[in-house]
Amino acid sequence: MTLRPCLGLPDQPCTMLARDASRCASCEALRQRQRGTVTQRFGTGWTEMSQRVIAEECGICWLCGSPGADTADHIIRRRDGGTSARDNLRAAHRACNSARG
Numbered sequence: 804m805t806l807r808p809c810l811g812l813p814d815q816p817c818t819m820l821a822r823d824a825s826r827c828a829s830c831e832a833l834r835q836r837q838r839g840t841v842t843q844r845f846g847t848g849w850t851e852m853s854q855r856v857i858a859e860e861c862g863i864c865w866l867c868g869s870p871g872a873d874t875a876d877h878i879i880r881r882r883d884g885g886t887s888a889r890d891n892l893r894a895a896h897r898a899c900n901s902a903r904g
């Protein structure tokens with residue numbers, strides 16, 4: 804059985820000894836968790852698209868005309884065949900969006 808110093812994490816050196824694996828159990832668990840965070844950050848695509856729509860329209864809600872839009876609304880409802888492409892989206896307040904139904 805060989806014991807080697809744990810490789811640790813880039814931002815967190817470790818003084819534990821790791822058996823067989825290259826990292827001790829706690830570093831390995833931490834590394835897995837950090838990986839998960841990265842995957843979540845590059846997730847859906849919808850968040851990025853709505854952020855882009857809001858930025859390009861200066862946060863002006865297309866339903867009430869006031870600034871402070873915090874989501875993107877479909878011009879043609881999805882149930883009516885509208886897509887989530889940029890040209891079918893307008894910045895809107897979440898409240899205005901749901902009031903529209």
Ligand SMILES: [Zn+2]
Pocket residue numbers: 809810811817818819826827828829830831
């Ligand atoms: Zn460690």
Ligand SMILES: [Zn+2]
Pocket residue numbers: 864865866867868869895896899
């Ligand atoms: Zn509004």
